[in-house]
Amino acid sequence: MNTNRVLVLEDDQTLREALTDTLELSGYQVDEAEDIDSAIVKWSSSQPDIVVSDVNLGERNGKEFLKFVRGKDMNTPFIFMTAYGTIDMAVSAMQEGASEFIQKPFKPTILLEILERYKHTELNEKLPIIADDKSQQLYQLAKRIAATDSTVLLNGPSGSGKEVMANYIHSHSSRSEQPFVALNCAAIPENMLEATLFGYEKGAFTGAYQSCPGKFEQAQNGTILLDEISEMDLSLQAKLLRVLQEREVERLGSRKMIPLNVRVIATTNRDLKKEVQEKRFREDLYFRLNVFPMTCLALSERTRDIIPLAEFLLEKYARQNNLDVPSISSDAKSKLLSYNWPGNVRELDNVVQRCLILSGGVEVDSEHLMFETTHEIIDSTTQEIEDDNVSALGAGVRQHEYQIIIDALKQCNGKKKQVAEELGISPRTLRYKLAKMRELGYEMPA
Numbered sequence: 001m002n003t004n005r006v007l008v009l010e011d012d013q014t015l016r017e018a019l020t021d022t023l024e025l026s027g028y029q030v031d032e033a034e035d036i037d038s039a040i041v042k043w044s045s046s047q048p049d050i051v052v053s054d055v056n057l058g059e060r061n062g063k064e065f066l067k068f069v070r071g072k073d074m075n076t077p078f079i080f081m082t083a084y085g086t087i088d089m090a091v092s093a094m095q096e097g098a099s100e101f102i103q104k105p106f107k108p109t110i111l112l113e114i115l116e117r118y119k120h121t122e123l124n125e126k127l128p129i130i131a132d133d134k135s136q137q138l139y140q141l142a143k144r145i146a147a148t149d150s151t152v153l154l155n156g157p158s159g160s161g162k163e164v165m166a167n168y169i170h171s172h173s174s175r176s177e178q179p180f181v182a183l184n185c186a187a188i189p190e191n192m193l194e195a196t197l198f199g200y201e202k203g204a205f206t207g208a209y210q211s212c213p214g215k216f217e218q219a220q221n222g223t224i225l226l227d228e229i230s231e232m233d234l235s236l237q238a239k240l241l242r243v244l245q246e247r248e249v250e251r252l253g254s255r256k257m258i259p260l261n262v263r264v265i266a267t268t269n270r271d272l273k274k275e276v277q278e279k280r281f282r283e284d285l286y287f288r289l290n291v292f293p294m295t296c297l298a299l300s301e302r303t304r305d306i307i308p309l310a311e312f313l314l315e316k317y318a319r320q321n322n323l324d325v326p327s328i329s330s331d332a333k334s335k336l337l338s339y340n341w342p343g344n345v346r347e348l349d350n351v352v353q354r355c356l357i358l359s360g361g362v363e364v365d366s367e368h369l370m371f372e373t374t375h376e377i378i379d380s381t382t383q384e385i386e387d388d389n390v391s392a393l394g395a396g397v398r399q400h401e402y403q404i405i406i407d408a409l410k411q412c413n414g415k416k417k418q419v420a421e422e423l424g425i426s427p428r429t430l431r432y433k434l435a436k437m438r439e440l441g442y443e444m445p446a
């Protein structure tokens, strides 16, 4: 697939030409448009991979073009540039489907960095990495399931590749040219989940300044991924069941039923049957979702995937940082193979990112592999990392947050409800954070 085609919509000729030159020099193919009408013509004839658009286009607004694009395709990254950026405007544009906002004036490198994140690369086309026999069998089965239209329930530990598998099923199905829309039910605040899923009309609730389609509508003719479905509360489960049974959705504040043609894939890292027994998950919804159950294996159960995955991730991050791709010494390989990977591929991803910094990009040796949480890394190389690496700074902030949670757990004798109240977060958010901490190897006070 050619994935380097960018459509630039900008009415200021000087800026448009400057953007085009910058992008072309970096290897992109660029289509230029000075107004919305010609952007629509260019879009229809060239099907760009990414759109970069001004907001203020004389009398008209770039959001009109966003609406046109989203009406055709939900996935193409759409990046807005504006000199008059306000938070409100950014939020409303994001709600309407913009991917990102850049405030003018900006350095060309900023735009290039953003595009780098969105562009499809040859590396992405290698995804997923499947080397172990067990993974190959699983993916062969996935290909067969993809050919049907059945609902799939993906089970497996956190970070084991459930979302990657869902994507694979979608892209091998007859719906592959249609949208793939993913929603993490645990990451959206409980009071927003219903509106996000089903959409809403203007005035449906305070703050609903304009109507907005939900994820189901956005996934029309394609696939919706309901990630961490067990985190949905019981009343919303009932509404979801109705949508799945009736195959139609009603936006909040509307009486109009919208027919749906959407394939559903749900994931969970809990034992849903047990959740049903404990009355935290509706049995009828469980049966509706569990048409075709599949289990993504823990990384420790498919060790032949470990080195190919590590090599793939090293290449990915080395390229992103303009570094040579380091090799992995045989000692380092043995260390990778003998570890049990409680956080699965996501943990391997973190280990690889760290070892790339620590190895200096030459050869990854066993001393560059740090399996524990960020403690060791932050302690041993604090200054270097704080100076050079923004994501390590993020890790430091996260570590601080985790420490606060551990302290609160100790203070409240492990009573999670009390901890959540103390910290001013919902029990669900606390559960989510604790799961992440466990995944990273944090020891929880009893």
Ligand SMILES: Nc1ncnc2c1ncn2[C@@H]1O[C@H](COP(=O)(O)OP(=O)(O)OP(=O)(O)O)[C@@H](O)[C@H]1O
Pocket: 127, 128, 129, 130, 156, 157, 158, 159, 160, 161, 162, 163, 164, 165, 227, 267, 268, 269, 296, 309, 345, 346, 349
């Ligand atoms: N086979 C694979 N090849 C390449 N990368 C993979 C593969 N499996 C997983 N990954 C990477 O590992 C990370 C975790 O994968 P993913 O998000 O699919 O896991 P998950 O099981 O859905 O996790 P969670 O339950 O926490 O949502 C992602 O960055 C993903 O790209």
